[in-house]
Amino acid sequence: MNNKLDRREFVKLAGTAPFTAAAAFQQQATAPGPDASERDLVLLALDAVRSAGATYADVRIQRGNTETVATRERQITNVSRNETYGIGIRALVGGSWGFAATRDLARDAVAATAKQAAAIAAGNDKVNPVKTALAPVRRVPDGRWITPHEIDPFTIPIEQKAELLFKTNEEALRVKGVRFVTSGINSVRDSRLLGTTEGSMIQQTFLRMSPNVNVTAVSGDNSDFQTRSAAMPPRGAGWEYIISLQLNENVLRWAEEAAAKLTAAPAQPGQWDLVLHPSHLWLTIHESIGHPTELDRAMGYEANFAGTSFLSPPERVLNKFKYGPPMMNIIGNRTEPGGCSTCGWDDEGVPAQSWSIVDKGIFVNYQTTREMASWISNLTKIRESLGTSYGQNWGSIPFPRMPNVSLQPNPQDLSEEDVIAATKRGIYIEGDGSFSIDQQRYNFQFGGQVFWEINNGKRTRMLRDVAYQARTPNFWNSLALLGGKSTYKLGAALNDGKGQPQQSNAVSHGCPIALFRNVNIINTA
């Protein structure tokens, strides 16, 4: 059955606000469809939960496969495969949610779990009755999507993965002062079948790769040690991504940098210009833009853990708050090629799309789910969800999670050298290090992996023990120059934590290299 929406049709559905981008609808005819027995179980669960009184429910059968190969120096430390498989059912009774999940996929167990989800919802509604409105969504009776990839990582033999890692370690150990090196490759396959009481049935398969290399150099008398973690972000991709990283060639530089950190000059605290490489800046974007623009946070839903947001209340900040200079454009995007949060539909069956979050420096939209869309629709003129619902696996209730949130490059294609040349006295930071930000996303402090001093437009000596501390609005308003699209890269995390019980989300952030003026530097030694 063809359920494909064309762009014009979706824009009509999604509203007409100027910052609403169209969905990049991802229906893929070649993607695997649902297993017949799983489909039957989803339908059984939907029937059971409806019979138990749910006015709405969604059901996920999810199979998560991970494979890990890990090494240290010349030995293997872990070869493992993990499979987790089960069903999770979310039910709405009255205005309250209930969720139940089980690994037992026998028909009677599935039916009982569906009834349990409805009973939990009903119990909550009795103690504390509330109202919940869900935004409309187009029914998708046969949705199919798979992460674009060339080589399935699970077809690559363990020996080949281990050999690549051992060669990488050996190269690192050739560098004087390097005593330890760990490396690993994690491969992830996440297959999920979603069914809803509104008639959607969507099968998606996500592939993600997560490599790592960490080099440690120790001083001769054991009085000091320094580490260098490689900037190899997780990626929504297949084995071809690992090939593209050229680990054997690049590890030499990382090892030399680990050793050089032992004798690098200490950071001088004070005000410095910062040139932030994308391998570093992605995490600053994640923490200071990605999280504060989650609408559930802004409305208090995460107050007991992840916190709230300085971007609140919506009527005071939407289309008014000046996040940064006019060159600053941020998009929420579940269609970014290679993005870890890229998908065909979210966990409520809402199509993947992209939209402006910061437009020419002004904050213009949050991230929403079906439950949240109506909270700000009078301000955004968007009735539909932006598609950010996600549960980490079958045993986890779906809730609002961050899409790929990315800083757009300079339309003029400035190079890294151009940005450094515009810096008189600064520090260049590559790679992500220690990171911490307060519960409303104001005060943050970030380290990095390697640091160089910039003098008169040139990168000079290496520095160590650098961290910068800033206040989010001040920091982004100090943005002075962006690199062009040739400097644009993705950073990512597979384990972004949020929620109670805490769940992990896989998310990417793209950005170009960028220059910030007069940021406060501290020495962490």
Place this chain on the structure above:
Amino acid sequence: MQSNTSKRHGLSSDESRRLCDKILGMARADHTRVNVNSGISGFTRTAINRITTAGETNNVNVQITSVFGKRVASVNTNRLDDASLERAVRDAESLARIAPENPEYLPELGEQKYREVDGYYASTGDLTTEARARAAALGIKAAESAKFIASGFIDVSAGSEAVATSNRLFAYSSGTGVASTLTIRTPDGLSSGWAGDEGSDWNTIESDRIAADALRKCREWRGKTALDPGKYEVVLEPAAAGMLMLRMLGTFDARQADEGRSFFSKRGGGNRVGEKLFDERVTIISDPAEKNAETSHFTGAGMPVQREAWVEKGVLKSLAYSRFWAMKQGVAAKPGPSNFIMSGGDASVEDLIKSVKRGVLITRFWYIRPLNPRIISFTGLTRDGTFLIENGKVARPVTNFRFNQSLTELLANVEMLGRPVRVSADESSSTGTPVIVPPIKVKDFELASVSDAI
């Protein structure tokens, strides 16, 4: 013993043994180990004075580790039918055959003697959705009484774990955990208060007191004013102390120290066991049988976990040794701490406050991340109730701070310890590694910069 006649969540000892035996019977490797974790996790979550989500998940996870010579690999699965288990065993063995040798592998353990621990409390295991909802509603009612806004979380786990090896080792343990936390904020977003409890036994969770304390903190923190950053004498309430001390848990490792990668490394080689590194009032132990903070009495490999002193009167007493590192160094293997128990005295938080001429009272922390492993330093932020103390009294609420602080310096700078209690030390407020700590008065705590966050 906390058991009663009701059915426990998770596989029983007999069920676990039968499952392990079945898997070991399928195995063809030189050595095989089976780890089984089973049980339920349940939660109730509130925000904006409503129950936002609640749920329950049950699962059984089996890990099969297969070994040929020194080639080791493992497979995890939660599919327990015979065909799936057989496939998992064959898969683990196929992986092990092609895995490169691990020269540090030591053969699986045989039968061990354990000091068995029962950490399963029926009060927690039998907790119903309705009971959780009623407890959560207490927080909502407290907030509504003041026209404030409540957000809370009750997290429950109940289940068992088992390990068996082809060398006839079998060990089984069951346990429960519960954490209940509550944040109450003013509608204008200008104040926030927090309180929480954690334990193995639901009967130790004081839901009324949690509601009252969170409300009190929120009221008292209203009208906060600026205070300059700097080094202060600080009173850490137990939750704040526990959140920091939890970060010490993984540092007591001999190999890291011997290899020159730890605060406990000795210049020139070796480690600093036997050196007085901290204030003499600091004593840190772990004990899997600690009441209301029980843990499993064995490791994943089946090694017995026993009571151990890590720091005694400020002296580093011991470090953990893996079996390989112990063999290499010619000492006995010793697992790391499974919980964290810090001694204290009889003083209350109020007593500690009375002893402060000018300092800061801290309720809890947020976003704690490592800064410098050479001195075990961390950064993070105060949250949900920060106050200036003057002349032995809470003088006024103050803004939040970012701290940059070495924990080794903190333990050296201890001035007074209060009465130890079990705390909710995990930032996400989930049940986690049990932590028992006293409130701590410490000098020269670095509050490095101001945070506008509330």
